[in-house]
Amino acid sequence: MRTIRIGSGAGYSGDRIEPAIELAEKGDIQYLVFECLGERTVALAQQARMKNPDLGYDPLLEERMRAVLPLCASKGIKIVTNMGAAHPEAAARKTAEIARSLGLSRLRIAAIVGDDVLGACKAGDFPIMEFDGTIKQLGNRLLSANAYLGAGPMAEALSAGADVVITGRASDPALFLAPMIHAFGWAMDDWNLLGKGTVAGHLLECAGQITGGYFADPGFKDVPDLARLGFPIGEVGEDGSLVVTKVAGSGGAVTAQTCKEQLLYEVHDPARYLQPDVVADFSHVTIEEIAPDRVRISGGQGTKRTGTLKVSVGYLDSFIGEGQISYAGPGALARGRLALEIVRERLKLTGVAASELRFDLIGVDSLHGPQVSAHEVSAEANEPYEVRVRVTGRTESLREAVRIGNEVETLYTNGPAGGGGAWKSARDVVAVASVLLPRELAAPIVRFVET
Amino acid sequence: MKLREIAHSRTGDKGNTSNISVIAYRSEHYPLLLAQVTAERVRAHFAGVVEGEVVRYELPDIAALNFVMGQTLGGGVTRSLALDAHGKSLSSALLDLDIQDTLGS
Numbered sequence: 232m233r234t235i236r237i238g239s240g241a242g243y244s245g246d247r248i249e250p251a252i253e254l255a256e257k258g259d260i261q262y263l264v265f266e267c268l269g270e271r272t273v274a275l276a277q278q279a280r281m282k283n284p285d286l287g288y289d290p291l292l293e294e295r296m297r298a299v300l301p302l303c304a305s306k307g308i309k310i311v312t313n314m315g316a317a318h319p320e321a322a323a324r325k326t327a328e329i330a331r332s333l334g335l336s337r338l339r340i341a342a343i344v345g346d347d348v349l350g351a352c353k354a355g356d357f358p359i360m361e362f363d364g365t366i367k368q369l370g371n372r373l374l375s376a377n378a379y380l381g382a383g384p385m386a387e388a389l390s391a392g393a394d395v396v397i398t399g400r401a402s403d404p405a406l407f408l409a410p411m412i413h414a415f416g417w418a419m420d421d422w423n424l425l426g427k428g429t430v431a432g433h434l435l436e437c438a439g440q441i442t443g444g445y446f447a448d449p450g451f452k453d454v455p456d457l458a459r460l461g462f463p464i465g466e467v468g469e470d471g472s473l474v475v476t477k478v479a480g481s482g483g484a485v486t487a488q489t490c491k492e493q494l495l496y497e498v499h500d501p502a503r504y505l506q507p508d509v510v511a512d513f514s515h516v517t518i519e520e521i522a523p524d525r526v527r528i529s530g531g532q533g534t535k536r537t538g539t540l541k542v543s544v545g546y547l548d549s550f551i552g553e554g555q556i557s558y559a560g561p562g563a564l565a566r567g568r569l570a571l572e573i574v575r576e577r578l579k580l581t582g583v584a585a586s587e588l589r590f591d592l593i594g595v596d597s598l599h600g601p602q603v604s605a606h607e608v609s610a611e612a613n614e615p616y617e618v619r620v621r622v623t624g625r626t627e628s629l630r631e632a633v634r635i636g637n638e639v640e641t642l643y644t645n646g647p648a649g650g651g652g653a654w655k656s657a658r659d660v661v662a663v664a665s666v667l668l669p670r671e672l673a674a675p676i677v678r679f680v681e682t
Numbered sequence: 683m684k685l686r687e688i689a690h691s692r693t694g695d696k697g698n699t700s701n702i703s704v705i706a707y708r709s710e711h712y713p714l715l716l717a718q719v720t721a722e723r724v725r726a727h728f729a730g731v732v733e734g735e736v737v738r739y740e741l742p743d744i745a746a747l748n749f750v751m752g753q754t755l756g757g758g759v760t761r762s763l764a765l766d767a768h769g770k771s772l773s774s775a776l777l778d779l780d781i782q783d784t785l786g787s
Binding site: 270271361445446448451452488491492493494495496497498499500501502513514515516517518530548549551587588589591593621623624625660661662663664665 | 705
C-alpha cells in the first residue's frame with residue numbers, strides 16, 4: 232500500500248521554527264505543512280494590505296521559508312501553507328524572490344486565490360451566526376470576509392507540479408488533506424476517505440499539541456524535554472490509515488493520551504465536524520499505541536459535505552482599555568480589593584463610558600521573588616503574599632479606553648499603600664464573526680509564480 | 683477524590699464557545715465519568731463563567747466526554763476582556779471536580 236509522510240511545521244503564526252527544520256532534515260517526509268492563520272489574522276493582514284499593497288501575508292513567511300526552502304528543494308519535499316493570509320499572490324512572489332536569492336531557480340510556487348468573498352457577502356447580506364445582525368449592518372466597521380476553502384485547489388496545484396502551495400483562508404485540516412488527495416487520487420465524493428483524511432489533518436494541524444505540548448501536568452502527565460519539542464509526522468496510507476509519530480530523539484512524546492486530547496480539541500459534536508469538503512465523523516475513532524512515539528488512529532468516517540462554506544468576517548468591534556498595579560505583604564489582598572473598589576467608583580464618578588468592565592486579582596511571586604514571597608503573611612493560610620489588580624473595559628472610542636488604564640495608574644498617588652508596577656494599555660479590537668455562504672459563490676483559482 | 687486522579691482534559695475555543703474534553707486514563711473509569719461528570723455539574727462548577735448551555739457528547743471508544751459550553755468566552759475570543767481570552771485554563775479548573783469512588787452519584 233502506498234503511504235506518504237506529512238510533517239506539521241507550525242501550529243500557529245508565531246510558532247517555533249527549529250522543529251520544522253528538524254522535520255525537513257530528519258523526518259523522511261514528502262510534505263511539510265505550515266498552519267499559521269488564526270481566526271482574526273486574516274482581518275489584521277487585510278489592514279496591513281490596505282496600507283501596503285505588497286503586504287498582507289504572514290510576517291514570519293520570510294524567516295520560515297529561508298529556514299526550510301533549501302532543504303525542502305534538495306529533498307523534493309513539497310510545502311503547503313496558509314501563510315498567504317490576506318494576500319497569497321504577494322506571498323508567492325515573495326517566496327519566489329527568496330528562492331532566487333537562495334539560488335533555487337526551478338521551484339514552482341502556486342498561490343490559491345479566491346477565499347476573499349467580501350463582495351459576495353455584501354451583495355447577499357447574510358445573517359451573522361454569533362449575534363443578531365447582518366453583514367450590511369456592520370457598515371464601515373466591516374474589514375474582511377474570507378471563506379474557509381477546501382483542499383481541492385491546493386491538491387490541483389500539487390498535481391500541476393507545485394513545489395510550494397500558498398493559500399489564504401482555508402480549513403486547517405484541508406492543508407493536510409490536499410497532499411493525500413493529490414498523492415492517492417482520492418475522489419472528492421469519497422466521504423469516508425475524506426473523513427479519515429480530515430481526522431489526520433485535524434490531529435496534525437496544531438503541530439506540538441499532539442507531541443506533548445499543551446499537555447504536561449507535573450506528577451500526573453510528565454513530558455520529557457519540552458524545550459526541544461519535536462513536531463508531528465503523519466504516516467497516511469492510501470486507504471486513509473494513519474500513524475502519528477515524530478522525529479526520533481526530539482523532545483516530547485506521542486501517546487494515546489496526547490492523541491485523544493488533540494482529537495477533541497476545538498471539536499463540538501464529534502459526529503459532525505463540519506469541513507468544506509466533508510462532514511467528518513470522529514465519534515468512532517480508536518487510538519492505539521503500537522510502539523514508543525507511534526500511535527495508530529483508526530475509525531474515522533465521513534458524510535456528504537454541506538452546501539455552504541463558513542466565512543470568517545473581520546470587523547472593528549470596539550476598544551479595550553486596561554490597567555494593572557500590584558500590592559505585596561500582609562494585607563495585600565485587602566489593599567488589592569480596596570484598589571478595585573476605588574477604580575470602580577472612579578470610573579463611575581468620572582463618567583467613563585464602558586459597555587463592559589472586568590475587575591481581577593492576579594499573583595504569586597512577581598514582586599519580590601520566590602523566597603520573600605514564601606513568607607507567611609497572614610493567620611489565614613490561604614491569603615496570597617501578593618496580588619495584582621487588573622481592570623479592563625470595553626469602550627466605543629480609544630479616548631475612553633485610555634481613561635480606564637489612567638484610573639488604575641492614579642492609584643500610585645491616590646490609592647492604597649504600597650502600590651507598585653502600574654501598567655496600562657488601550658487598543659482597538661478587530662473581532663471575528665461568521666456567516667455561511669452558498670459554496671458556489673466562492674470560486675478559488677490556482678496561480679503559478681515562476682522563480 | 684478529584685477528577686484529576688482519573689482523567690485528563692484539554693480546552694478548545696471557537697468564537698464564544700468553549701469545549702472541554704474529559705478523558706479517562708483507564709477505560710474502567712469511564713462509567714464513573716458517565717455517571718458523575720454530567721452537563722449539569724459542569725455548568726454548576728463554572729457558574730459565573732458559563733452563561734449558555736452545556737452539552738455533553740460521549741465517546742466510549744476512547745473513554746472520553748466532550749463538553750461544549752455556550753457563551754463562555756466573554757463574547758468571543760477575539761473580543762474578550764479576560765486575561766485568558768481563549769479559556770485555555772478552564773480544563774485545569776474542571777479537574778478540581780469531586781468524584782465519588784463508586785458508581786452511585
